[in-house]
Amino acid sequence: NAGVMQNPRHLVRRRGQEARLRCSPMKGHSHVYWYRQLPEEGLKFMVYLQKENIIDESGMPKERFSAEFPKEGPSILRIQQVVRGDSAAYFCASSPGLAPREQFFGPGTRLTVL
């Protein structure tokens, strides 16, 4: 049973470009979470999605960031017009159900904005 897959593992963008980060949850998991870890800082929750629905986006920046988890295919975290401050590791996690079910994390996508 494959774990949570994230791609790309490393992504380099220039300021103003768009970044698309993909997350394929574990088989049978319908809950997806995105977290961000800025350099030398802790992990911060961004958004929680179930299939076709955003459940909690309280950690998402108000502008330029969006997330989706379509009926078919991976979850996508999209960052428009990237700035240097978006450089971070972005982790996706999936869970089979509500708390206290454990979350399984992917290896992360390391975004570098030049």
Next chain:
Amino acid sequence: DAKTTQPNSMESNEEEPVHLPCNHSTISGTDYIHWYRQLPSQGPEYVIHGLTSNVNNRMASLAIAEDRKSSTLILHRATLRDAAVYYCILGAQGGSEKLVFGKGTKLTVNP
């Protein structure tokens, strides 16, 4: 979100037990206690969770104080691979269970 307090760092020797403490004095009756760890350059990894009773699994044991205001993660025999940042996190049952990570405890394991 209820807060937890952990020491910034701890050190242990290989093959010795490690006790990682966590204080959560404002825990509510429905809050679970979760432990995750993050190895260098990797995503977080679930370790264990519990509500009131002590818990054991293949990775670790979780000892929960009777008043639930503190807990201790026990690694019975530390290995070099256990060197990581350990996070103690509270979460409500049935909630969205977004994980609120603090600074955690950085565990160093000496050979």
